[in-house]
Amino acid sequence: MNEKTNKVENKPTDKKEKRKETIRAIKFAIVSMSAGIVELGVFTLMNEFTGFKYWPCYLTALIASVVWCYTVNRRYTFKSGKSIPVVLAYAAAFYAVFTPATTILGNYLAETLLWNEYLVTIINMTINLTTEYLYDTFVVYRNNMDNNEIAEKERQKEAEK
Numbered sequence: 798m799n800e801k802t803n804k805v806e807n808k809p810t811d812k813k814e815k816r817k818e819t820i821r822a823i824k825f826a827i828v829s830m831s832a833g834i835v836e837l838g839v840f841t842l843m844n845e846f847t848g849f850k851y852w853p854c855y856l857t858a859l860i861a862s863v864v865w866c867y868t869v870n871r872r873y874t875f876k877s878g879k880s881i882p883v884v885l886a887y888a889a890a891f892y893a894v895f896t897p898a899t900t901i902l903g904n905y906l907a908e909t910l911l912w913n914e915y916l917v918t919i920i921n922m923t924i925n926l927t928t929e930y931l932y933d934t935f936v937v938y939r940n941n942m943d944n945n946e947i948a949e950k951e952r953q954k955e956a957e958k
Contacts, residue, residue, distance in 0.1 A: 821942075822930065824874040828866055829926045836862035840918055851907040851914050852900050855921070859896060863888060866929075875938040876948040887937040895925065 840858035843849055867888050871877050877884070899921040906912040942948075 821874055821934075825870060825930050825933070826926070828869045828874055829929070831869070832862040832866035833922050833926075835865050836922060837915075837918065840915075844914060850904070851917070852904040854914075855903055855918060856896070856900055858918070859892075859899075859921075863892060870933065871938075872945065873947070875933065875941075876943045876945045877938050877941045878945040879938065879941040884937060887932075891929065891932050891937075895928065899924065 836858045838858075839861045840854050843854035843857055844851075847854070867884060868881075871879070871881065871884050903917045903921055906917045907914040
């Protein structure tokens, strides 16, 4: 039974759907914050101990956080059964635009305008949080949410009530 049929048969209320999406957004924010910790940790290590300029530190940290964020969000936030290689291909498309834009802008702000590199990184992370949530929700997982084994177990529990 597909998700659309299931929704029609169970006739969920708009309130229930809104709550579900609000919880999904909160989960996404929490996972993104944990990815932010990964990103800031890697960035700090590279920035403080390598002597590299801004962009290689930022780029390495961004890659580490992306792998973490997409892996966890696929399974727990979007509860998607969509194949990991397909999800990572979508991520690659998003980051093919996002990465050069934020790397070039971030490098300009940190190296040319002498903005604090941590401030620049946090600004980039905030932009990433917002744009990635929208991209994941409306592009990557648009028709492929709540269909993995975790979502199935939750539906079974709900049906038993």
